[in-house]
Amino acid sequence: MLQIQAMCPHPLLVPYVHAFVQRDFRMGLEESVEPVVARLGMMLEFQFRDPYWIPSFSDDSENPCSPITVIGPISSRRVRLIVRGNVSALAVIFEPAGFYQLLGVPAAPLAERGTEGHSVLGSDVSRLYERLGDATSFVHRVNLLNAFFLERLQRTSNRPRLPSGFRTLLVGGHNAGVARIARQIGMSTRQFERKSLEYFGLSPAMLSRIARFQRALALVSSQDISWLEVAHAADYYDQMHMIRDFRVFAGGPPTKALASIEPHHLIKL
Numbered sequence: 446m447l448q449i450q451a452m453c454p455h456p457l458l459v460p461y462v463h464a465f466v467q468r469d470f471r472m473g474l475e476e477s478v479e480p481v482v483a484r485l486g487m488m489l490e491f492q493f494r495d496p497y498w499i500p501s502f503s504d505d506s507e508n509p510c511s512p513i514t515v516i517g518p519i520s521s522r523r524v525r526l527i528v529r530g531n532v533s534a535l536a537v538i539f540e541p542a543g544f545y546q547l548l549g550v551p552a553a554p555l556a557e558r559g560t561e562g563h564s565v566l567g568s569d570v571s572r573l574y575e576r577l578g579d580a581t582s583f584v585h586r587v588n589l590l591n592a593f594f595l596e597r598l599q600r601t602s603n604r605p606r607l608p609s610g611f612r613t614l615l616v617g618g619h620n621a622g623v624a625r626i627a628r629q630i631g632m633s634t635r636q637f638e639r640k641s642l643e644y645f646g647l648s649p650a651m652l653s654r655i656a657r658f659q660r661a662l663a664l665v666s667s668q669d670i671s672w673l674e675v676a677h678a679a680d681y682y683d684q685m686h687m688i689r690d691f692r693v694f695a696g697g698p699p700t701k702a703l704a705s706i707e708p709h710h711l712i713k714l
Contacts, residue, residue, distance in 0.1 A: 447469070448469040449467070449709055449714070450467045455591040457595060458591065461546055462543055462547070465538075465590055466535070466714050467536075467583050467586065468532070468536075470530075478527055479707075479711075480526075480696065480702075480705045481522065481525055482706075482712055483655050483658060485541040485615075485645065486538065487515065487518065487539045489536070489539070489570075491534070491535040491536075491577055494532055496510045496511075496512075496532070497528060497534065499525075499526060501524050502522065502525070507527075512562075513561065513570055515565045516558075516559045516560075517556040518645060518646045520647060521694060522696035523557065537594075541645055541652075542611070545643060545644050546604055547594060550565060552642070552646030562574075610626040610637065616656075617679075623637065623653075637649060661699075665699070665703060666713065672700070
């Protein structure tokens with residue numbers, strides 16, 4: 446049995462947080478395998494019952510996730526997620542630069558992996574975890590999350606602002622060129638790259654590629670169109686270019702990758 450509940454954050458948090466999502470699984474003797482594909486943005490995830498198990502494609506090792514985990518941006522298919530037993534997982538899904546802007550923690554050291562949450566966010570997040578565990582409903586948990594992040598929002602008046610050039614990359618400005626975008630906003634290419642790592646945990650070129658890949662996934666999931674049409678709409682040079690990105694970012698060609706992604710997977714929520 447699977448139950449999914451999702452809510453938007455408080456309006457003041459919308460620039461930083463995409464959604465709060467709780468997924469409750471009761472798998473019995475079965476297990477579910479969920480692909481982890483390339484994506485922008487960070488996640489903060491709380492586990493209240495059995496943990497997710499995270500096998501690696503590189504050495505086939507398998508480890509349980511921590512009760513509190515900060516998950517960085519992902520640039521390739523490195524691991525998969527296995528759901529076993531009774532799992533209750535609450536995820537805070539951040540906008541691409543939202544984690545750094547809201548919490549002041551640079552993204553680069555957290556990229557490509559999950560990190561135990563207390564070591565990143567300190568005792569505040571551990572106390573939040575205890576309150577979330579005592580909460581009796583998803584709505585109650587969302588109220589606690591909103592209060593926690595609103596307090597963080599109000600704590601600092603000098604919050605990092607996203608340079609406008611990155612908005613261009615996120616909405617499809619890769620053809621403009623990183624050096625040209627940097628010049629347009631008064632930065633050197635090196636400064637622009639440092640800012641990209643700080644805000645997103647990714648280089649500007651990789652940021653642009655993954656944003657385009659995610660647009661392609663969203664297009665084919667929401668519309669009845671061909672892969673050729675998806676490639677053009679997502680601003681790929683041609684269909685083969687899109688297929689190469691899918692192999693890197695999702696581990697296989699588009700049709701195979703899409704078939705492995707279910708509606709309840711976090712990449713779709």
